[in-house]
Amino acid sequence: MSDTILIWGAGAIGGVIGAVLAREGHAVHMVDIVEDHVAAMRDGLRIEGPVEDFVQPLMASTPETLTGQFDRIILAVKAHHTEAALDMALPHLAPGGYVVSAQNGLNERTIAARIGSERVLGCFVNFGADWLEPGRILYGNRAAIAVGELDGQITPRAREIHALLSLVEPDAVLTENIWGYLWGKLGYGALLFATALTPLSMSDALDRPDHRPVYEALGHEVMRLAAAEGISPLGFNGFDPEAFRRADRAGMAKSLDRMVAHNRKTAKTHSGIWRDLAVRKRKTEVDAQMAIMLDIARPHGLEMPVLARMVELIRDIETGRRAQSPDLLDELSPLCA
Numbered sequence: 001m002s003d004t005i006l007i008w009g010a011g012a013i014g015g016v017i018g019a020v021l022a023r024e025g026h027a028v029h030m031v032d033i034v035e036d037h038v039a040a041m042r043d044g045l046r047i048e049g050p051v052e053d054f055v056q057p058l059m060a061s062t063p064e065t066l067t068g069q070f071d072r073i074i075l076a077v078k079a080h081h082t083e084a085a086l087d088m089a090l091p092h093l094a095p096g097g098y099v100v101s102a103q104n105g106l107n108e109r110t111i112a113a114r115i116g117s118e119r120v121l122g123c124f125v126n127f128g129a130d131w132l133e134p135g136r137i138l139y140g141n142r143a144a145i146a147v148g149e150l151d152g153q154i155t156p157r158a159r160e161i162h163a164l165l166s167l168v169e170p171d172a173v174l175t176e177n178i179w180g181y182l183w184g185k186l187g188y189g190a191l192l193f194a195t196a197l198t199p200l201s202m203s204d205a206l207d208r209p210d211h212r213p214v215y216e217a218l219g220h221e222v223m224r225l226a227a228a229e230g231i232s233p234l235g236f237n238g239f240d241p242e243a244f245r246r247a248d249r250a251g252m253a254k255s256l257d258r259m260v261a262h263n264r265k266t267a268k269t270h271s272g273i274w275r276d277l278a279v280r281k282r283k284t285e286v287d288a289q290m291a292i293m294l295d296i297a298r299p300h301g302l303e304m305p306v307l308a309r310m311v312e313l314i315r316d317i318e319t320g321r322r323a324q325s326p327d328l329l330d331e332l333s334p335l336c337a
Contacts, residue, residue: 004029005164006070008089010037010045010060012129012272013102014076015137019047019056020168029070030060031089038062040135049139049267051127069094072161074123079105079288086114093119100147100161104189105289106182108150121161122178123147124185126237127169128268130275140268144236145169148178180234183226188239189289190218190307191259196273196284197313197328203263206256211329214306216252217336219244221304225293228300238262277317278324286314305335 007018010032022028030045032038037060044055061067071094077085082103093099093115100121101107112120124147128140147162149155154176162174175181194214195205206215223245226233233241238258243251263269276284291311297304309332316322 003027004059004070006031006073006089006092008073008075008085009077009081010041010058011076011078011131012137013125013127014074015041015045015131016047016052016127016129016139017074017076017102017165017168018058019045019054019137020052021164022058023054023056024167026164028058029066030058031063031066032060033062034134035062036134037131043135046136047139048136051139051142063088066092068092069097071097072100073097074100074102075107075111076102079103079107079285080283082107082110082288086111090115098157104185104285106186106292107288108178108182112150117150120150121147121158122150122182123161123165124178124181126185126188128266130268130272138267141266142169143262144171144173144181146173146175146178146181146234148175148181150178152176152178175234177232177234180232181236183222183229183231184233184235184239184241186289186293187219187222187226187233187241187244188236188259190222190310191215191239192271193273193284193286193290193314194218194310194329194332196271196277197310197317197324198326199274199278199324200326201263201269202271202274203260203269205326205329206263207260208326211326211333212253212256213336214329214332215256216244216247216249217306217332218310219252219255220247221302221307222293225297225300225302225304228302229296273314274324277314283318284314286311286318290314306332309335 004027010030041058041060102123126143130138165172240255
């Protein structure tokens with residue numbers, strides 16, 4: 001069992017990683033709470049889209065049927081499911097084993113609080129993928145992947161996971177600054193949450209001139225908070241953290257243009273946030289990814305009015321009080337002065 005990679009959460013991210021690693025000859029065991037998806041993966045998980053198109057049979061279990069312990073667990077559940085997933089997954093973590101957080105947000109903090117930071121490996125993923133139905137995942141585009149120790153050391157296990165993720169993304173990065181990538185993704189993610197307020201694609205929403213001040217303000221608020229936390233965020237796929245931190249209007253405009261161009265080339269036209277709201281009609285990661293920053297900002301005395309209001313609007317859509325509309329971005333505009 002110790003040589004087998006346990007992937008907890010076989011949705012968009014976990015499904016792509018697991019299928020590629022298994023195809024390349026690695027022993028992989030998938031865990032998911034959706035029984036139909038588990039059954040379908042045993043017959044063969046279909047990865048489809050412009051990047052890859054193949055079917056890979058996988059060992060798969062529900063949490064209730066999983067047995068054994070594993071040295072490596074890749075956690076790939078939604079951020080707001082992290083605690084519940086850990087409750088079920090940690091009994092299957094072997095002594096001396098570790099968890100890789102292939103998630104969005106600052107979930108490494110949550111995991112480290114449970115098992116210690118020395119047993120957590122940070123991971124940043126930005127490729128586009130969507131869970132379509134049991135046994136089917138859209139792999140929409142290639143994009144940045146990075147992995148690193150929370151304390152910045154380059155260790156054998158970090159090299160090992162980097163080698164594995166390089167099978168998924170040949171340009172995957174082994175980094176001494178994984179927190180820089182994770183905070184960069186929070187800034188990028190804030191912009192994607194704003195696009196999900198509308199029915200528009202990521203590119204079309206980001207490209208609208210009248211709403212550019214909203215995206216600029218959100219990026220600035222998050223990058224300013226990262227600086228207060230002593231983090232040096234890193235850019236990727238068009239996102240320029242330094243331009244947003246300095247509120248450099250020309251630099252932010254160029255960054256947004258590059259983000260539009262990057263997202264024009266993907267088969268995943270809308271964010272996973274949009275999909276949660278518009279298609280799957282379920283709660284998003286807004287509390288675990290975005291609202292948590294309001295708590296982090298408070299001891300620094302930083303106000304984040306645009307982010308705070310955006311969180312409220314996302315919650316309104318989740319509960320059916322509001323419908324997705326570009327008008328919601330108009331409501332944020334007065335806060336951006």
